[in-house]
Amino acid sequence: MATMLIKHMTSPLSLSLFVFLAFTNANAMLIKDMYSLCKETKDVNFCLKYIGTDTRILDANGLYDVLVIAISKCQDQVTNAAKQINEVRQKFNPVGTQQINFCLASYHVASKLFQKSWEYAHEDMDAAGAKASATDGANYMRQCEEEWKNGQIQKSPVTFYNTNVVKLLSIIQVIVSKIYGG
Template identity: 55%
Template sequence: MATMFIKHIMFPLSLLLLLFIASPTTNAMLIKDMYTFCKETADVDFCLKYIGTDKRILAAKDFNDVLLIAFSQCKIQVSEATKQINKVRQNFSGPNGKRRIKRCEINYGLASALFDEAYEIGILKGVQNKAHNAALDGLDYVRACEDEWKINGPVQKSPLTFYNTNIDKLFSIIFIIVQKLNG
């Protein structure tokens, strides 16, 4: 009789546990909400790839959490660009190429610090404009790197355009998020 009682008690508890595990995190953003948001951006596929598939999106409770993911994705792109600089450095042995690589290295270092700052400020909530401004300053350094390949000497194709473009697109997402947070 006691075994039967335990089975009857355990079944609803196990069902409740299953529902808890299968259901989304309390107050978490739903995947459909993320898709709807990405449709508001200039590049839906890019948004879904870099923001919507980020593992942390499942725990995001609101747009402030999504903003932190976007800052973090900018930082990842900066890190990848820095690796690219080290890979291609030897391909630019002339004075213009060396100067441009060095300028980009410096700019990406500054951008990295600013995206870190944006993330740290963004954690505080309610100061998203200040975080946005730090990210904008970081973007300006990235853009200056890209521009470096077009000025002060013959125009060359930047070896960092892919990362520069990604950061630019991520910033456009950050801008939309900040507008939503400012309501």
């Protein structure tokens, strides 16, 4: 049995897999570091669910990589909210249709701002700029949410996504403060 294990471990494929896993784990964000980061956020479980379980975290080499993941998650929320709006748009009266159009315009701007934020973080250029663009993107999403409170009150179809972005933004703020040693 031991001979078979040694023979298996010395095959080129097994050796390559072992080297890959060894180096991937050496550079990866440690689980304890991820948990420590999430403990500093407003919602630990949310952070662990959305950031800690993202498969890209295994390749994260530092806080800028985690920042990129958090910003990408914001972009996902914008995309999912726009899909949700398009799925439910026919259910609303004319006032609701105006609100939906306002939201789609706001989400279009938010998407561009999250893309700009992602570029800042992806290039390890400017964490503060990434945070500012993400904050602006979240504010556009928030404007959409507020629009549902104007005029004839109807339930917003995108509250879930807006709430997620607010929580992701709090994670982004923690990451940026850690990048700058705060």
